[in-house]
Amino acid sequence: MLLYMSNSAQATRSTPRHSVSVAGAVVRDDGRLLAIRRADNGTWELPGGVLEIEEAPEEGVRREVLEETGVHVDVAELTGVYKNVSLGVVALVFRCKPTGGNERTSDESSAVEWLTPTEVTERMTEVYAIRLLDALDGGGPHVRSHDGRRLIPAR
Template sequence: MELDEDILTGLRREVEEETGLQVTPTALTGVYKNMPRGIVALVFRCRAEAGSLRESDESSAFRWVTAEEVAKLADEAFAIRVQDALAQHLTAPIRQHDGLRILG
């Protein structure tokens, strides 16, 4: 995010830059901290409103996968974000990871 951007404006801009889609956030689905790097990621479920998928400098391909398939495609620290977004938690999970694995 840019220093002067609010969270939702930054989210919308990043998604459009990386995917070509214009989205509306519908729920915060998790908060994740990379402990070694000190980076906090807020993950949102979004509804696509306009645009079409396209590759960018930060994305090279797109495809639909199940929650089980994502566990085979990504490290645990990233797969859990998709799995949490698909789950129906009462509150957004807050998790820590080391860049590869969930801690604690």
């Protein structure tokens, strides 16, 4: 039996799938940045997670930051797009301003702290620290790729 598959169906089948995540680079008026220590692996990161199908990116950022930290935010501009080429995850990072709430941990975070930029570089791997530092420089949105551990230089 001969099966016919349209070009678009063939392309869809061979097109790599990506996951989209969102994160908040939450900056206080004093310049400190909101960070979490993940409960599952102990690494320091900015709050964020997988964008739900029905969510706008800004809604996803507000939800993820609140779930992981207890902090309410206003979402401002997109500051960067970061692709993990090993996992096929594309992360959209938005600069945010805290508007209320009380810092608390969650099932996903074992610590929630406001860090200085120096503390960010000391505690986080470069692929997460750069996301917060990029949000501070005002030169975005930045587009960067990494392998999960190290940044991949732009070509």
